[in-house]
Amino acid sequence: MPDRVIDTSSLAAVVFEEPDGASVLENCRGSRLLAPGLVDYEMANICLMKRRRYPDVAEKLAIQFDAYQRLDIKRCVVDIGGVLALAEKTRLTAYDASYLWLAIKNGCPLSTLDKALDAAWRQTITTRTN
Numbered sequence: 381m382p383d384r385v386i387d388t389s390s391l392a393a394v395v396f397e398e399p400d401g402a403s404v405l406e407n408c409r410g411s412r413l414l415a416p417g418l419v420d421y422e423m424a425n426i427c428l429m430k431r432r433r434y435p436d437v438a439e440k441l442a443i444q445f446d447a448y449q450r451l452d453i454k455r456c457v458v459d460i461g462g463v464l465a466l467a468e469k470t471r472l473t474a475y476d477a478s479y480l481w482l483a484i485k486n487g488c489p490l491s492t493l494d495k496a497l498d499a500a501w502r503q504t505i506t507t508r509t510n
Contacts, residue, residue: 384411385483386453387476388422389493391415395423395448396430396441400493407491413453414486416478420455423448456482470500480504 386408393401427445431438458478466484467477476497483490483501490501 381410381412383414383486383488384408385479385486385488385490386413386415387479387490387492387494387497388419388426389497390491391419391423391448391451391453392426393493395444395451396426397444404491404493411489413451414456414482414488415453416458416482417455418475418478419453420449422475458482458485470503472496472500476500 384407386404390400390404390408392398393404395401423445427441431441434441458481460474462485463474463478463481466472466481467474470477470480472480476494477500479490479492480497480500484504490497492498492501
């Protein structure tokens with residue numbers, strides 16, 4: 381089973397049934413999912429923001445977050461020095477750079493709906509193949 385790094389934008393789309401969730405699921409099918417350990421904090425924060433914004437569906441969001449916690453995602457340790465250097469080079473946040481660093485380190489695809497992160501990933505692929 382091939383590895384694939386998945387970021388919170390992709391996870392949130394699936395977990396919280398956002399419009400791009402179905403395409404994320406299709407792209408990740410048959411892959412072992414990897415993410416840096418901070419993914420749980422980011423997902424908890426997304427859930428919190430959604431609960432504050434949409435209090436009428438807070439119970440559904442809690443159920444969805446509970447389901448997220450049962451997903452088979454391998455949490456990985458990242459080299460924070462490498463992440464910092466990559467964030468400076470790509471002008472990404474350190475959070476986003478941690479996903480990119482993990483994909484580069486593992487030589488695997490990155491699933492993201494974040495445009496800046498996707499652009500950095502595509503640049504990395506182009507640089508590595510030329």
